[in-house]
Structures are given as C-alpha cells and as structure tokens.
Amino acid sequence: MKFGITVFPGSNCDEDVFYVFQNILKQDVVKLWHKETSLQGCDFIIVPGGFSYGDYLRSGAIARFSPIMDAVVEHANRGGYVLGICNGFQILTEAGLLPGTLLRNISQKFVCKNAYIKPVSTSALMTASLDSQRCYKIPVAHADGRYYASEDTIKELQDHDQILFQYCDANGQILSESNFNGSLLSIAGVTNRQKNVFGLMPHPERACDEALENTDGRYLLEPLLSLQTV
Amino acid sequence: MMYLAKINIMPKKEILDPQGKAVKLGLGNLGLRNIEDVRIGKHITMQVQAATYEEASEEVELACQKLLANLIMESYDFEIEEVK
Numbered sequence: 001m002k003f004g005i006t007v008f009p010g011s012n013c014d015e016d017v018f019y020v021f022q023n024i025l026k027q028d029v030v031k032l033w034h035k036e037t038s039l040q041g042c043d044f045i046i047v048p049g050g051f052s053y054g055d056y057l058r059s060g061a062i063a064r065f066s067p068i069m070d071a072v073v074e075h076a077n078r079g080g081y082v083l084g085i086c087n088g089f090q091i092l093t094e095a096g097l098l099p100g101t102l103l104r105n106i107s108q109k110f111v112c113k114n115a116y117i118k119p120v121s122t123s124a125l126m127t128a129s130l131d132s133q134r135c136y137k138i139p140v141a142h143a144d145g146r147y148y149a150s151e152d153t154i155k156e157l158q159d160h161d162q163i164l165f166q167y168c169d170a171n172g173q174i175l176s177e178s179n180f181n182g183s184l185l186s187i188a189g190v191t192n193r194q195k196n197v198f199g200l201m202p203h204p205e206r207a208c209d210e211a212l213e214n215t216d217g218r219y220l221l222e223p224l225l226s227l228q229t230v
Numbered sequence: 231m232m233y234l235a236k237i238n239i240m241p242k243k244e245i246l247d248p249q250g251k252a253v254k255l256g257l258g259n260l261g262l263r264n265i266e267d268v269r270i271g272k273h274i275t276m277q278v279q280a281a282t283y284e285e286a287s288e289e290v291e292l293a294c295q296k297l298l299a300n301l302i303m304e305s306y307d308f309e310i311e312e313v314k
Contacts, residue, residue, distance in 0.1 A: 057297070065297070105248075106246070108249060148302070149302065
C-alpha cells in the first residue's frame with residue numbers, strides 16, 4: 001500500500017500526516033504537490049487539513065480546482081480510497097466527492113480542543129472494526145465544521161449507513177452540548193455511497209504519537225492499512 | 231464589449247446564519263430595534279469581455295454555479311451592465 005498526501009498552498013497538517021504514516025504506521029508515503037497531475041501510483045490519497053488558499057471564498061472552494069484534484073476525483077470514481085481531514089473534508093465536499101457541506105461553527109468561533117466521537121457506520125472500512133460502545137478522543141481545530149446537508153441527503157446518509165462519526169461527550173452520550181459546532185445530527189464525519197471516500201473534521205493524525213499522551217487516532221487510521229491494493 | 235457583473239451570494243433561507251444573528255444583536259444594542267432577520271452574504275463584481283449581453287450572462291452564470299456559490303448552502307443573483 002502506498003499513501004499519497006496532497007499539499008496545497010496553505011495546507012499545514014501534511015507534515016503531521018506524513019510523519020504518522022511513515023514513522024508510526026510504517027507505511028510507504030509520498031507528498032503530492034497540488035500542481036502535479038499524477039498520483040504516482042498511490043493506492044490511498046489523504047487530503048490533509050490546513051487553510052488551502054487562505055480559505056478564500058469558501059473553505060476548500062479553490063483547492064478543488066487544483067490540477068492534482070482531477071487525478072484525485074478520477075481515482076475516487078474508479079473506486080480508489082480517499083480520506084479528507086478537516087480542510088481536506090471541506091475540499092472533498094466542494095469537489096462533490098462527499099455529500100453536504102461545512103458551514104461556519106454555530107459559535108462563530110474557531111474551536112481547538114479534544115473532541116469525543118463515536119463510530120456510527122458498521123459497513124465503512126474506517127469504522128467497521130471500531131467499538132461502537134466507546135468514544136474516541138480526537139482533537140478538532142476548525143472554524144467551518146458545522147456539517148450541513150439537505151433533508152433528503154441526510155436521509156440518504158442514514159439509509160445507506162454513511163455517517164462515520166458523531167460528536168459525543170466523554171461518556172459517549174450524544175447531547176446538544178457535545179455538538180459544539182452545531183452539525184446536523186452531531187455529524188463529525190461521513191463517507192460516500194460507495195464507501196471509498198471518507199471525510200472527517202477531527203484530526204486523527206494529532207492523536208497517534210505516544211509523546212502526545214493520546215493515541216486514539218491510531219484506531220481510526222489502522223483499519224485503512226488492512227486494504228488490499230487495487 | 232466589456233460588461234460589469236454585480237453578483238450577490240446569500241446563505242439559503244433555511245440555513246441558520248449565526249453571523250447575521252450576531253449583527254442583529256449589535257444593531258439592537260445600538261438602539262435600532264425595528265430591524266429583523268439580518269443575513270450576511272457576499273457581493274462580487276467582475277468585468278467580463280463578451281460579444282453580447284447574453285454571452286456575458288452565460289459566463290457569469292457558470293462562474294456562480296461552478297465556483298462563486300456553493301448551491302448546497304448559498305443562492306445567487308446578479309445583474310450585468312455594459313461598461314462604456
């Protein structure tokens with residue numbers, strides 16, 4: 001398995017993701033500059049967090065038109081795996097690879113803290129092997145994280161088991177207080193209908209190194225390593 | 231011919247606009263209590279080189295749909311005038 005991390009002007013979590021996949025998960029990993037048009041034979045693409053193009057116009061709106069994204073969209077349409085984290089999630093929704101969009105947090109504030117999330121989908125690669133009875137502590141850092149989609153889309157997400165995670169409290173309770181950014185149904189991550197594209201607002205790569213005293217992020221990333229190369 | 235497009239992009243009606251809500255609060259604090267339903271969007275102007283008004287209009291329409299607005303959360307309208 002070869003992992004590729006896209007890098008846009010303003011990406012700032014690319015190095016963290018690279019470090020985790022290379023040094024902790026011991027994977028073959030390369031960075032893909034946004035002006036490139038080839039995925040260099042990567043099997044799994046990760047679109048990392050940050051502020052691509054300064055979040056101008058809308059978060060992710062401009063990055064979506066970078067040359068590398070044509071290759072990412074083609075890869076996803078062929079059934080290839082893609083994970084977008086935070087700004088990467090925003091880019092994937094703008095690119096139409098994931099349903100819905102991410103609005104300004106209901107508090108109007110940038111929120112940077114440890115969030116608790118609960119896996120929902122039992123059929124997606126990322127969450128299927130997780131314990132649905134426990135919650136995972138994963139950092140969030142975003143201003144535009146309020147997941148929104150039309151009523152019909154939300155129903156589709158539910159009908160097809162496409163909700164990856166919901167925000168909860170430290171005891172795993174899904175409450176309005178734990179839904180700090182105001183997302184519909186406390187949604188923290190979704191997948192597409194084919195379940196090969198994942199989007200997460202929380203940052204699992206920030207919870208993998210033991211030095212950080214929280215390695216819950218590994219639970220989210222390790223299932224991805226079990227993929228057979230296509 | 232050169233045309234000037236003036237584009238308004240607004241959050242859709244059904245979407246909560248917390249920025250607009252906060253501004254309404256501020257207006258109330260100013261003593262302006264008759265103001266309701268404040269919503270905040272974007273105004274974009276651009277010049278378009280086109281042979282006809284229709285051609286310019288098509289170009290702007292495409293710009294709005296493909297990049298300037300996200301139709302899940304925003305609606306848009308625009309007017310176009312000839313630059314003399």
